[in-house]
Amino acid sequence: MTSLDTVLDMGGYAAFVWPAYALAIVGLGALFILTTRSVKTQQAELDRLRPPRSEPTSGASEAADNTTGSGA
Amino acid sequence: MHLPIQHVFLKLAAIIQPWAAGLCILCFLFGLPIALLFSPPDYQQGDTVRIMYIHVPAAWMGLFCYGVMAAGSASYLIWRHPVANMVAKASAPIGAMFTALCLLTGMLWGEPMWGTPWVWDARLTSMLVLFFLYLGYMALGDAFDSPEQGDKAAAILALVGSVNLPIIKFSVDWWNSLHQPSIFSMAGVSVDTAMLPPLFLMVGAFQLYYVVVVLMRVRAQVLTAKIRAARLMRAA
DSSP: OOSHHHHHHGGGTHHHHHHHHHHHHHHHHHHHHHHHHHHHHHHHHHHHHSOOOOOSSHHHHHHHHHHHHHHO | OOHHHHHHHHHHHHHHHHHHHHHHHHHHHHHHHIIIIISOOBTTTBGGGGGHHHHHHHHHHHHHHHHHHHHHHHHHHHHOOHHHHHHHHHHHHHHHHHHHHHHHHHHHHHHHHHSSSOOOOHHHHHHHHHHHHHHHHHHHHHSSSSHHHHHHHHHHHHHHHTTHHHHHHHHHHHSOOSSOOOSEETTEEOSOGGGHHHHHHHHHHHHHHHHHHHHHHHHHHHHHHHHHHHHHHHHO
16 A cells, blocks of 8 residues: 555456445445434324423433333 | 333343444444455455455345344244344345345456356355345235234245255355355365454444344334324324
8 A cells, every 4th residue: 555546546446346335335324324214204203193291311201102102 | 012022122222222333333443444455455356355345244244134034033923022023124124235235246346356247156146036035025024904914924935035045155065156165164264364354343343233223123113013003092
């Protein structure tokens, strides 16, 4: 590794090595974003249907969730 | 509804998730520079060997996720364990993504090294079958009016499809394959030891990524169940 160019060139295989890493980032990133979004929209939908009680901390909100959840 | 056990699971998940996420980021932070810059090029493959640090962990994850899916499906069918089914369902898209990543990075490596991105040999074909099994599992689960029926049918498919796992694993030994033999075998390690640290770091990163995402996806399923229950309560 002498300079940025040699790193970018990947011994002449830049067209194969970099896309492989790009695909990994896109694949893992896309699934992560989709998953986070689905959790958020589901939580919002649930809050809309069943407004959460006053929640001073996140722990308390989980507890409130728990009681209503097991009652359902 | 088995809500209590789901809540125990979610509580555990809330503890595990931040640690898994932190460790995952650490593995990527160390693994990526070593894989891309500091590990040696292969004496034959040159720098294309760096594709292995994505390809091999992705392949292992493709098999691992299917293993979890099959085990989860089995305990769902046998013991009606609801969380096991949720974990199985949550693992499917992650496994499909890793299998697709394995196939695509394999093609990117095959083009310069084999002179072709694809051959219909045992290893590549059985891996493609694995990808379709994932797609089939996800499609079948959604194909029924009753979610329970869909879950059952998909779980049976996951179990039947698990026959493919040993076929993938041993395909390079059972048949003449263009594909490289296993990195680890009874004969020892088939790659240079300098290639093992980046490989293990990337395996660790992918494995921890799986933990983070699978827990989130189970959470989403619990929320879906709660939404359904809340809607029923409203309708009643």
